[in-house]
Amino acid sequence: MEHLAELDKKHFIHPTSSIQQQQANGPKVIMEKGEGIYLTDINGSEYMDAMSSLWNVNIGHGQDELAEAAAEQMKQLAFSSAFSTFSHEPAIRLAEKIASIAPDGLNAVFFTSGGSESNDSAIKLTRHYWRIQDQPERRKIIGLKRAYHGVAAASTSATGIKEFQEMAGEMMTGFVHTETPYEKTADEAIHDLRQTIETEGPDTVAAVMAEPIQGAGGVLIPPDDYLRQVRALCDEYGILFIADEVITGFGRTGKMFGVENFSITPDLMTFAKGVTSGYLPLGGVIVSDHVHEMLKEKSKGTLFHGFTYSGHPTAAAVGLKNIEIIERDGLVENAREMGGQMLRAFEKVQSELDIVGDVRAKGLLGAVELVQDPATNKRFSPDQQAAPKVIDQLHERGMICRPVSFEGTDIICFAPPLIINREQVHTMVEKLHDAVFAVQKELQVKG
Template sequence: MRDQIQELEELDKKHFLHPNSAIQQQQQQGPGFIFTKGKGVFLEDIKGNCVMDGMSSLWNVNIGHGREEMGEVAKEQMSKLAFSSCFATFSNEPAIKLAAKLAEIAPGHLTATFFTSGGSESNDTAYKLARHYWILKGHPQKQKIITRSKSYHGVAMGATSATGLKPFRDFTNSLAPDFHYVDHFSSSALRDLIEAEGAETIAAFVAEPVQGAGGVHIAPANYFKEVREICDQYNILFITDEVITGFGRTGTYFGIEHYGVVPDMMCFAKGVTSGYAQLGGVMISQPMHQDFAELSTGTLLHGYTYSGHAMACSVALKNIEIIENENLIDNAKQMGVELLEEFKKLQSKHKIIGEVRALGLMGAVEIVKDQAKNERFETPLAPLIVMEAAKRGLVIRSVVFDGLDTLVFAPPLVITKDEIKQMMGVLSDTLSVIEKKIDKSFV
């Protein structure tokens, strides 16, 4: 067994270019975990180590790991029809049923879905459809896209260009044009930018209801109502990126529901299948859909090979059925309260814990040098805490962009109160170890 593990580790280092990885470190050290199975909120690696998945892997395994019924529905659909093209007039039953189900559960008048394979494709599609919409409406100059600082929208070219986190944009030296950024919590900054650029040149404003990869930033209570009013006033489409916040993550079906407004377009992925298959999409409002139908004279020249993938859509339908039958949205709401309470207990126990926040099962803990002054360490501690927590059986994530030193959390929606306490117990032990290690090198 040891030889098999070593062989896999060497093959990983030699042949597997990991996404969002430190390539040099990967080449030297190999994989930290080679996971082989999962159950609920737990993962097990090839060495037999069991860890709690405090991030739902990539914010997406909402129904938890190891759901055999998901494999069964995938097998059943693949045995009949795994895939067929949905280009032009071709369709399939799972895609039709999923589109109808999404129209049923989505906010307001979002009624039609364009399917993709994931979040980056969903965001790129939304920008492209928004610009095409204004061409059809006779306003081809409306092409600029406004997003927010600290936002993350994916790694395709358009999604990278839309991302407010500068390091992601710095990764490439040729961004797509016509993307602009405003302060993530200031509706007045949005209005100022619109007036400076000219509303007649702006196609859409894009926002995550809760900013995820940027550090779990929860908007002020009236922010999105003000945004909706501004977009209406200046004739600009409002697009929500629900790739992380959709399908129960925040304690509502979709994150924007907390704020009592409805977007014109909504991107989704991740939780639609809980990671059991690759799927995403963009929903558009009924008025937009009607305009597309009435104003289009040719072919909609946009589509992915796997748009409306039959097996993936079947998996999504089963995933949504589980979310509803097991009341996981309500559980996310209740367990989110528990999570925030546990964060506050950590805050009172550990001197390096600053601000804590959560909405449903999305949470964040700030790491500080001085709680009273909110002073930060010169060298961020969050990455070290993540590594130490993993050694003790907890997988979480750090965010150190734009001066942040933050731990973020997004456990599966099936998590229980006892499991939250277990997760926080591991974190508390980790923090105690880190606090003992703090010396002049961090000052």
């Protein structure tokens, strides 16, 4: 352990981590294996993975079928390029399968290696869509505040969380952000979106981009009619709508895709994470028939956009097997059922503890907010570190969870694997109750 920790400090720059904390304390934990909803570290300590690691291990850890699918494909054709119209069966079959389960009218897939690439690709395809129609001035992307779309150049620019934008300064121009219906009504948020479109000039706007449920921003679930109003506004102004399904896709919300909860169909829909349950990197963009028709008609010559691993045959084979398991084992339905149980358990915690404000869930994507006074929604000051303290308490109790502390909020996010059962949901929320109660006592004593 000590040798590995020293090697970690010397050679491994961790993503989305404190470099100073790593150098002072080494890695928080070194994982060795995973099975079901649990991870085990090199010391034998077991942790309930209440976040599916990074919102992505939808079918749980240690699924032999995915390892076997990868091995079989590697033995036959580990990799082959998809450039210059070269093709192979796994990518063709996966594109067909994704089209068959996507909302009606979304039938063509561009593959990437992950979510950031997917959202960058959707933005580039959108701008290309307008350029080939002799409208190159339509370049602006309107995103939402607190949105998270990734860390590549365009996806960072579309992200509405200032900490990610400030890391390296402004990446790209042509991105603006409007209000989200978090702590605002849907009508207020829609009014702000309309005003933004009018201020920027409708003829300069390429697309509105939004997550059906904002994940990294704090699992912010919009009112039922909000996204329908966004879709209507896009139609009114002739603007494309990009739905970021990187977190919400493949059963997470109790529907195969998050937009199905709100009865809308986007023009482009991005995905990653749950398509392979994280077993191999894979992502993509599903485009609507009318966008695809325009590309086929007017995109002359080579489409100068693509990644080495676009349509990776081994990743595609794993994606096919992963979707097969999701459908075969009824995991979308399980997410809906267990998500209902999780929300009811959250509400019980809310009724029993003094510092729990709003609780919410859609399928197995949920959150618990911590506030100093639930009656007035008065928040804790940032120096009190309410959410990080709860995360530490959960870690001590053998559970991995994620805090969101942007803009003064203290939110605990949950996204357990879709295979979770009733007993495990009960254990997960029981640990949450104990952890929040411990922090509540500490903060009330200090207060």
